[in-house]
Amino acid sequence: MGTQASKEENSAELKLAVDRVKNCIENHRSNVCSIDSAVNAQNDSVELLSQMTSGTNMYFRERHCTENEQSAQNGPLDMTQNLLANIQNTLIHQVGALNESFGILENCIREISAHYSPESGSHVDTDRRTLVSARTRTSKDRFSTVMYESERRMNSKEVSSSDAEFEESDIGTVRALRSENKAITSQKNELQMKLKETEEVIKSFQDENRRLNSENENLRRTTAEIGRVQKQKEEFERKCAKLEMENKKLNDDVHRYRSEANACYSLENTIRRLQETVDQQKRRILDLEDEKRKIKERKMIVPVQLFYQRKDELMTLVVKELSLMMDTQMQTKNIQLEIVKCENISRIQPDKPILVLCINSSRLGTDASTAIEGVHKSGRTALLIFHHKNIHALPNQPSDRMLTSSEFKQLGGIIDLAFLTGKGIYPCDMNNLAVSCIESFIQRNVSGK
Incomplete structure (x- = not known):
């Protein structure tokens, strides 16, 4: 305690x-x-x-x-x-x-x-x-x-x-x-x-x-x-817009192609019609060519009158040479001349071409007036003047410039020819021109018949 x-x-x-x-x-x-x-x-x-x-x-x-x-x-x-x-x-x-x-x-x-x-x-x-x-x-x-x-x-x-x-x-x-x-x-x-x-x-x-x-x-x-x-929707909308533009472009191309096709079709129809026309023309040309061929094969007979007032041996030779020359020349034109010799004026037919023959032996005016005396003067009458001379002696001027009176003006032509007894109608510029003039005169009168 x-x-x-x-x-x-x-x-x-x-x-x-x-x-x-x-x-x-x-x-x-x-x-x-x-x-x-x-x-x-x-x-x-x-x-x-x-x-x-x-x-x-x-x-x-x-x-x-x-x-x-x-x-x-x-x-x-x-x-x-x-x-x-x-x-x-x-x-x-x-x-x-x-x-x-x-x-x-x-x-x-x-x-x-x-x-x-x-x-x-x-x-x-x-x-x-x-x-x-x-x-x-x-x-x-x-x-x-x-x-x-x-x-x-x-x-x-x-x-x-x-x-x-x-x-x-x-x-x-x-x-x-x-x-x-x-x-x-x-x-x-x-x-x-x-x-x-x-x-x-x-x-x-x-x-x-x-x-x-x-x-x-x-x-x-x-x-x-x-x-x-x-x-994705926006991308799809962009694609749709692009496709719409392409579709519109394609539609425009289709319309354009249709228009071009219609134009081509119309052009083809026109070409076909033109081709048919061309074919018809070709057939027509062939027909014409065939007709021409047939015409060529069938020689045209053209009557030509010869009249001369001089009756001698020289004139006979001139007629023979002239007939041979014209027949040879007209053969190339598919024309057959039928030469009719008129011994006097009463036998001359005014509706047919006539060649009046004249031999220039003295004075040209006198010989020419004597040759056409009494003959009906018209466009169907041609005066053929034969110069009995060599080529160097032929006149420098044609006779139609020297024969200017009214009676000669009524003629269808005045034609110069060169002639010699031993040569006949010999080749020269005068005769070459004469052949063309005679051919033109005959064709002109045949066409106007």
Whole structure:
């Protein structure tokens, strides 16, 4: 059993420990109240977040937004997720602090209960050693030691009356602490239930958030698919516009080709008609050529009258030479001359060509007038003047320039020829010209018949 000073010292230590327990309980009560307020505020935040999540879900369901609008509307969702993460972290820290506070309070109550338990013993030296060691320990360890020593002193018979009174007041405090601990435990259970409900709400909110993220991802994919389909639509529209332009061009080409085909068809018809006309003309030409050939084969008989008033051997020779020359020349023209000799003027036919023969032996004017005396003078009458001279003695001027009287003007022609007794009508420029003139005269009169 210790001294009175040691008892007072032990009572002071125990009182300090009890005060510390009261302070701990007050701090624990304040901590619990603040945690309760924080939990209620966080429940309100969770409900607000749930409403925002529901509104966001309905918004994404009711409206198909584009990719830019979706990125702009992801802002509230990201903010909601960040707020949810902060609430979760705060709750985790508050739960840890609350559990630590409950642990400290339970240890205090357990130590006080053990101190006042009847099973524990008491010894003064032990009390003193315990109190000495308590001074060197932490406040929590000292509190445990003091509570243990106090419990031992309650069961000891050496306790003084003042200690007994202190212990009785301490027992009342412990009982109050137990009652308050029950209330705090009940409040803790309520807070744990609220925390559990909050965790369930948070879990449901997380599920809803995951579902929204899935729907958001599906919506993003759908938006990307819509963008891809829109690009395909634009590409298809460009191809359609290009095909329409090509189709229009082809239609224009078809119309142009049809017009050209119609023109070609009309041209072909014209060519066919022209070809038919050409064929007809060719057949006509062939017919004409055949007719010409037949005409050529059938010689034209042209009667030519010869008249001369001079009757001698020289004239007979001239007639013979002239007949041979004209027959030879007209054979090339497919004309057969029928020479008719008119012995006197009465036998001359005015409607047929007549060649009047004249031999220039003296004076040209006298010989020519004598040759055409009494003959009907017209375009069908030609005067042939035979010059009985060599080529060097032939006149320089034609006779039609020298015979200018009216009677000669009425004739169809005056033709000069060169003649010699031994040569006949010999080749020279005068005779070549005479042959052409006689041929023209005969054809002219045959055509005018």
